[in-house]
Amino acid sequence: MWSELFLTPFLAGLCLAVLLPLVGCYLRLRDEWLAALAYSHVAAGGALLAMLAGLLPQAGGLLAAAAAGLGKQALLGRLPGGALFPLLLLAGWACSMLVAVNHPLAERVGSALFDGQLYFADARQLLWLFAGSAICLLVLRRLSASLLLSQLYPDHFRLRGERVWPVHGGFDLLAALALALATTTLGVMATFALVFVPPWLAFRRARSWRRSLSLAVAIGVGGYIAAFALALWLDQPFGPVLGLLMVLFGLS
Amino acid sequence: MTQPLLCLTGLVAGWQVPATRPVDLAVAAGRIVGLTGANGAGKSTLLAAIAGRARVFCGQLEKKPDLRIGLQTQDVPPLSGLPLSGRDLLALTAASADGLPPWLADCLDRRLDRLSGGQRHYLALWAVLQAPAELLLLDEPTNNLDAQGVRHLAQALRTRADAGCGILLISHDAGFVNGVCDEVIVVEAPDVV
Secondary structure (H helix, E strand, C coil), X not given: CCCHHHHHHXXXXXXXXXXXXXXXXXXXXXXXXXXXXXXXXXXXXXXXXXXXXXXXXXXXXXXXXXXXXXXXXXXXXXXXXXXXHHHHHHHHHHHHHHHHHHXXXXXXXXXXXXXXXXXXXXXXXXXXXHHHHHHHHHHHHXXXXXXXXXXXXXCXXXXXXXXXXXXXXXXXXXXXXXXXXXXXXXXXXXXXXXXXXXXXXXXXHCCCHHHHHHHHHHHHXXXXXXXXXXXXXXXCCHHHHHHHHHHHHHHC | CCCCCEEEEEEEEECCCECCCCEEEEECCCCEEEEECCCCCCHHHHHHHHCCCCEEEEEEEEECCCCCEEEECCCCCXXXXXXXEHHHHXXXXXXXXXXXXXXXXXXXXXXXXXXXXXXXXXXXXXXXXXXXCCEEEEECCCCCCCHHHHHHHHHHHHHHHHCCCEEEEECCCHHHHHHHCCEEEECCCHHHC
């Protein structure tokens, strides 16, 4: 497992196993957990469209997710009733499927995006993931108190004459980019498993906000390491093994 | 007399349409002003207009420049299912735990969604009451509080006002308003005109 062949993919996934549960905690705080699936599908669609255009799929995925994150505030007013994320999810999925069906190479890439391609992560991707995760963690730490405050006391910023849109917009962009980064490495459903299950369990059990963040990371990292080892040992794809483990964690 | 923190002159507030009669009032530093009146008189709408949430239809609303305002509404913060302790909440608004009654100080490390309604309400109120602010707007602060809680709140408000904070509060509890406020203004329902 620790041979060079697997060490780089393992470390690449480990960066995301730390980052995704934390992003998931703030998505759950805002009651936006469906964003995990929506941004992942948009990133997958963007990656496939970029491939058709002869561009780097990863760049397409990041750009599409960033556009969705940045456009969220503008779209929210037009799409009341919590319809934004389901519609983004449908749009991303439909684009991905149509591109995959009508382009022979896209079918393989599309399948890799949805199933995950962790074992193909190379040193350059690890470097990107490490830098991206570190930046996301720093930004998240800076936004944390403001995100909590705006959720609990929505009038706070207006009363103090402070602008709240950089907080919301900054987090939307961060979440979209983190999820796009994760989707192109772990795949759509493994990303969703790490964003949804650890915060869901941590929110039920932790006694304070800080403890819930620590517990979510512990569950995410523990589940990731166990899934990575099990998938290698049983010679099974990583994504479904992680998904099943997370379901078992949820039921325990 | 020092310049008031807040001054309303003939202010008519509402949402889509006017919902109050013209109101005149002033809140100076160190003073507690109470607003009472029948349900539907527009007391909460008036507070919302001062906070910038509701519309001002006519009259004047003047605030001291760079005034820091704290607002407590009747909407309970959405705490259900969130792993937030009382200590987390006070840290968020930079409110001090000094002066909390013992029956709340002992609960600071427990999750807010596992406290009683009264404990949760008072902690959410305390987070606003003790946050750095020069003017406090409180909408029905005695809701969900028992007699012991109401007595403690009255003392806490007086201490805050003595420290130089101006307070404008709405309450249907006439005894509380008359006991704690320096001035009481009765807001009449618009249809009384």
